[in-house]
Amino acid sequence: MNFFFNLGRYILLMRRVFSKPDDSREYFKAIGKEIVFIGYNSLLIVFVISFFIGAVITIQTAYNMTNPILPTYLVGLGTRDSMILEFSSTIVAIVLAGKVGSSIASQIGTMRVTEQIDALEIMGVNSASFLISPKIIASLCTFPILCLLSMVVGIFGGWIAGEFTGAVSSDQYIYGIQYMFIPYYMVYSVIKSVFFGVIITSISSYFGYFTTGGALEVGQSSTKAVVNSTLVVLLFNLILTSILL
């Protein structure tokens, strides 16, 4: 019951979000702000986790490949495909659900409980569209870029790790990451990241927008936003993978 209630209300909210904006100037300004907030401010965390995971995948693949028949360049291939297929889109999205999702929900939730949303409505502003659509548009622009950067940084991390630990030589790794490269995998990953961006920003906005009460409830909304957007990301990961691959 609760699920259908939320789904219905979510759909109605999204209809208001995508109605015609009141004033395009203010919207463009807001989109710029959100691109900085969602994209630029997430660069560091995406770089750090991608680098380390790329490094760890390389080392683990190398240590697990004890069979001498297998050439070591396969380590490079393994790192490349793990990063591209799954990590840079899905795992990065889950990390961003925690970082971006929780702050969107608490920002909008705070605006709700302190009557800032009422203040917008009373001025005649469509608050749903004004607050939420710039975030969704910004996520459409930034998530694919974050995803691509994560691939590059992760594969680079694997290279550094292979070099330093001696797990795989530089030549072998670089040969490996080019070996049997399928460009479509990147397209697949970028498409997923676009979906995940919209899922995270819209679901987090939803939970923030319908916060009632006070500071305590803002915290609860923020938790709900993270949990639910993570679950939906995982669900869509399954659906998109079965459609696209």
Add this chain to the structure above:
Amino acid sequence: MIEIQNISKSFRNTQVLFDISTSFEEGKVNLIIGQSGSGKTVLLKSIVGLHEVDAGNIFFHGRNFTTMSFKERKEIRKEIGMVFQGGALFDSSTLEENVMFPLRMFANMSVEEARERANFCLKRVEVENRNNLYPAEISGGMQKRVAIARAIALNPKYLFCDEPNSGLDPRTAIVIDNLIKEIITEYNITCVVNTHDMNSVMEIGDKIVFIYQGKKWWEGKRDEIWETNNVELNDFVFASELYKKIRKSKL
């Protein structure tokens, strides 16, 4: 002139407002008074359409607000300024940006014109040289005043204030009361103020509507309060020893 007729409002199973009718004249300070939890905020928000009423009609200069479409309401909303109980300033914008916001959104002004108007309004409420501070960086009284500046930026025909001076010291409270009084007589605004501050009632109240447990219990002029026999109103107004004494000396 705002007229409300037979307004009722409930949330899920609890009814908050019961069949309230009254009218608010322009250029006068109309006060809604009542205990905490009596339904003042809900009444104010129902009048402006932030809550949908279950029954009843609301007229803004004869225009029936309750039956309007979203679009028609939007036009009236542009004539409304509102000061919320907590100020409700946008906390990610500076004070100047807060006051400029409605101007930039609806007035078709250039940035410069909007800034000029915003500065005029800020000056009007005596908040100067603080344009680039954020709401969290100024005191509560100043936040209320900036909220008033934002509410009057578009020259509203209707001004609603929800407890504009709650939580303020008596002197600042009076400054804000007088400010509201001046502004609405100056621009002939129809103004409705929620309050449970007896000083405001005595200082600026032209018409007073007393809400008790969600019902209109009494209405009248300020001076009539001294003589009324309404038990609940007396309990509310003359709760403090000070006001009891004042009444004794008056009668």
